[in-house]
Amino acid sequence: MEKIPVLKIGNLLLISIQTDIYDSQGLQLQDDIANLLQRHSFRGVILDISSLSIVDSFMGKIINNIASISLVMGAETVVSGMQPAVAITLVELGLEMPNVKTTLSLEKAIQFFNEKFNRETDQDGSSQE
Amino acid sequence: MKSATVDLIKRDEQKILDEWLNVLKQSNIYNFQISDEPELYNEIKNFLTELSDVLTPNTFDVNSPEFIPLKKMVVEIAQKNTALGFSAKESALYIFSLKNILFNLLLEEYENDALVLVKEIKILSKIIDELGTIIFDTFVADREEIIKRQRQELLEASTPIINIWDGILGVPIIGTIDSVRAQQIMDTLLNAINDTGFDVAIIDISGVSTLDTVTAQHILKTAAAAKLMGATCIISGISPNIAQTIINLDIDLGQTITKGSMSEAIKTALEIIGRKTKKNILEYGKNTSAEDRKSIVNLNTD
Amino acid sequence: MEVLKSKTLKISEEKDLLNIRGLIREYAGEIGLPEIYKVKLLTATSEIARNVLKYAVSGRMTIRILSDIYKGIEVICEDNGKGIADVDSAMKKGFSTSGSLGLGLPGAKSLVHVFHIDSKLSVGTRVRLIVWRK
Ligand SMILES: Nc1ncnc2c1ncn2[C@@H]1O[C@H](COP(=O)(O)OP(=O)(O)O)[C@@H](O)[C@H]1O
Ligand SMILES: [Mg+2]
Numbered sequence: 058m059e060k061i062p063v064l065k066i067g068n069l070l071l072i073s074i075q076t077d078i079y080d081s082q083g084l085q086l087q088d089d090i091a092n093l094l095q096r097h098s099f100r101g102v103i104l105d106i107s108s109l110s111i112v113d114s115f116m117g118k119i120i121n122n123i124a125s126i127s128l129v130m131g132a133e134t135v136v137s138g139m140q141p142a143v144a145i146t147l148v149e150l151g152l153e154m155p156n157v158k159t160t161l162s163l164e165k166a167i168q169f170f171n172e173k174f175n176r177e178t179d180q181d182g183s184s185q186e
Numbered sequence: 187m188k189s190a191t192v193d194l195i196k197r198d199e200q201k202i203l204d205e206w207l208n209v210l211k212q213s214n215i216y217n218f219q220i221s222d223e224p225e226l227y228n229e230i231k232n233f234l235t236e237l238s239d240v241l242t243p244n245t246f247d248v249n250s251p252e253f254i255p256l257k258k259m260v261v262e263i264a265q266k267n268t269a270l271g272f273s274a275k276e277s278a279l280y281i282f283s284l285k286n287i288l289f290n291l292l293l294e295e296y297e298n299d300a301l302v303l304v305k306e307i308k309i310l311s312k313i314i315d316e317l318g319t320i321i322f323d324t325f326v327a328d329r330e331e332i333i334k335r336q337r338q339e340l341l342e343a344s345t346p347i348i349n350i351w352d353g354i355l356g357v358p359i360i361g362t363i364d365s366v367r368a369q370q371i372m373d374t375l376l377n378a379i380n381d382t383g384f385d386v387a388i389i390d391i392s393g394v395s396t397l398d399t400v401t402a403q404h405i406l407k408t409a410a411a412a413k414l415m416g417a418t419c420i421i422s423g424i425s426p427n428i429a430q431t432i433i434n435l436d437i438d439l440g441q442t443i444t445k446g447s448m449s450e451a452i453k454t455a456l457e458i459i460g461r462k463t464k465k466n467i468l469e470y471g472k473n474t475s476a477e478d479r480k481s482i483v484n485l486n487t488d
Numbered sequence: 489m490e491v492l493k494s495k496t497l498k499i500s501e502e503k504d505l506l507n508i509r510g511l512i513r514e515y516a517g518e519i520g521l522p523e524i525y526k527v528k529l530l531t532a533t534s535e536i537a538r539n540v541l542k543y544a545v546s547g548r549m550t551i552r553i554l555s556d557i558y559k560g561i562e563v564i565c566e567d568n569g570k571g572i573a574d575v576d577s578a579m580k581k582g583f584s585t586s587g588s589l590g591l592g593l594p595g596a597k598s599l600v601h602v603f604h605i606d607s608k609l610s611v612g613t614r615v616r617l618i619v620w621r622k
Contacts, residue, residue, distance in 0.1 A: 077509060079502045080538070111509070111527055113534040114591040137416065141376035142527035144411035150531065150595035151581055159416035161383050373524055 061086045063093060069170055070094075070132075073105040073163070083119040090123055094130040100174070102127050103166045107138025117152040124156040133158060133173075137166040187241055187309045188302065194295055195238045195288070202287055206230050209283045233259055234284075241313075248316040260317050264324035274325040278318045285314045347378045350452065353459040354386045355379065360393035368404035375408060379417045386455040387412055390448055392423025402437050409442045418443065418458055422451035492553040493518075499537050499565070500546035508537055511551050512561065519559040521621050529561060529619040532596035532603075536565045536615045539592055543585075544569020544613060560601075560620040567614075572607040579605070 061082055064071040070093060072086065090102060104120060106112065112120070124134040137160045139147075147154075160166045195202065207227055236256045248257070260281070267277040288310055296303035348356040357375050375387055389405060391397065409419035422445040424432075432439070445451040493515065497508055509530055516526040533549075540547040547567025554560045572578045579597065584590035593615075597603040602618035 077506055079506070081502060111530045111534065113531045113538070114589050114595060115534075115538060118589055139415045140527075141373070141380050141411070141415065142524045144376065144414040145372065145407070145524060146527050146531045146599060147414055148407045148410045149528065149598050150591050151598075152589070152591055152595070154414065159414055161379070161385065161416040165383075165385075165416065 058082055058085075060089070063089055065093070065097075065099070068098065068100040068174075069167075070099050070102045071105070071163075072103065073108070075108050077109075077111070078116075080115055083116060087119055087122050087126070091126050091130075094127060094132055099130075099132050101132055101170045102134045103137060103163065103170075104134065105137045105163045105166070106143070107140070107163065109143065110140065112139075112143050112147060114150060114152055117147060117150070117154070120157065121154055124154070128156055133170075135160055135166040135169060137161070137163045187243060188306060189243045190295075191292065191306050191310075192238060192241045192243070194291060195234075195241070198291060199234060199238070202284075202291065203227070203231055203234060205287045206234075206284055209287070210280065213279060213283070229263065230284075233263070248313055257317070257320055260320045261324050264321045265328060268325055268328045274322050277325060278321045281314060281318045281321060285311065288314075347374060349382075350388065351456070351459075353384050354388065354452070354455045355382065355384045356388045356390060356448075358390045358393055361395070363394065363401050363404075365400055365404070368401055372404060372408040372411070376411055376415065379412060379415060384417070386418050386420065386458050388420045388422055388448070388451045388455060390423045390451070391421060391428065392425065392448070394423075394428070397428050397431050399435050399437065402432065402435065406437070406440065406442060410440070413441075418455075420445055420451045420454055422446070422448050490555040492555050492559075494550060494552040496548055496550040498546070498548050499540045499567070502541070505534060505537050505541075508533060508549055508551070512563070515551060515553050515561050519553060519561065519621050521561065521619065525619050525621070528599040529563070529617070532599040532617055533563050533565075535592035535596045536563075536617070540565060540567045540569070540613075547612075554618065556620075558620040558622055560618050562602075563615075563617045565615045565617075566612065568612040571609040571611055571613055572605075573609055575605060575607050578607075 058079060058081060061072060061074060061078065063086070064073075070090060072090070078086075093099065094102075102123060104123065106120075109116075120134075120136060127134045134156070135158045136154070139159060158169070160169055207223070207230060210226065210230070211223075233256075236259055240252050240256055247253075263280065264277050267280070289307060292303060292306050292310070296306065346357070348358070350356040355375070355378055357371065359371065363371070375389070378384075379387055389408065391405070394401075405421060409421065412419045420443045424444050424446060431437075443454060445454060495511060497511065498504060499508070512530055512533060513526070516529065521529070537549060540549075544567035547565060547569065549566075550562075550564040552562045552564075554562050577583050579593050580590075581594045582590040593605065596615070596617065600617045600619050602616070604616040605613070606615075607613040
């Protein structure tokens, strides 16, 4: 089965899920991300799900797992572009995503990390002065 | 039906048509213009031809398949008339006026045979009456469709999404909301967020007279869904009365941001999108024309 | 009530979940089911089909287009697996015998207009869902 590609951009991992995926692909993705985070020091994971038309409790759990793993490894997870119907469905399902930061689009996710990293460098700079 | 009757209708076609056209022209239901005449004439001619074709000595049941084209024709006429704004009665007159003309014809023809006359009138009358009910049915169905559509339009219009500021949407909720409307508001707002990419949405409930648990739940679900999408919902206009209700009903607001007034909500919204309050901020809803609101609403409906 | 279309698909491997979703999308398109209801139905169906794979190994799913006062889509999912010991508990949020989220059955119920579940230990489980195009 085809792997979901994970792009490495600077200190970010970017995953764009394009279509309905198999459960095993989801589990594989979770492993891949865990491995990458362990081997390198990525600071953030962006999961763009703007093309994903359904997220059921299984997929929701995978997203939550990825977020929890990232957190332990010192990275933050951002889920971008969740469709309105998917969001309503998740709320009805009762699935919460406490460790996940969300943004309306992939651009905003990247912007979020840029601002976060800039803030951190600024703070580092001022504390050294 | 006797074949003589069918022959009679065919033989006197021209006469029937002339009389029928005349009756229709004179009845004030048609705001008749000379230019309409050829069209109307064609229509009734087609109808009469179809009718005389379908009538044979052994057909008199409108429910038999041979009648389908004729019935279709009646439905089309009825729909056209409804679209022109005719009442059901006016539309039905179209068919019923033919009845009189045909009866007069039969009266003359079977002058000396009362038994046949009664029989033939009975059959013809049954057929025309049934065609007349199709007119009524079509009319009612069309009206229902219109009412349904208008209700939908009303629902949409009653959830105007307002562009408060670049990055901030607002939706004032007015009156009582039932579950259907709450669902509608939820969908419209979330789609608006998706389409505009605006980060903050203010749901103003100062116009809501009473807040029940179901409605409160819908609003909170909207806020939760917006958060999953990456936007923030602020609920504003919580009157002391509604605050009391929230406490009494033990509604869990979770992480939802609530503000007493719209202006406080806008301040918070601006902080969220990282801008300082500016003097020229649009006054709430004031500069949003009905046109704008409509276009935003239309943009976001399936 | 009339059945306008009906098709039965097997559930025995992951791939079947995608086929089922495909058929529901097709039927949803045919009756013009609004996006939100379509996504809810797809999600509910995913949940119960996955349960078959997970707890009963295999089963089948019948998907039908219904025509009543409204049109709608009905999903009937049947398996001859081990059944559910306590349906009332299984319907509670958070209840799971496999350590997963326990949101599948209660979630599916809140996503559709009609939800029925029948289950008998060592006989099997039958779940029926309907979403109407109101
Ligand atoms: N088709 C089935 N056959 C047997 N047991 C089932 C079936 N579907 C659900 N169950 C039981 O019901 C429980 C709850 O199911 P669900 O709400 O989907 O949560 P989850 O799958 O996360 O455990 C499952 O843990 C399982 O014990
Ligand atoms: Mg499950």
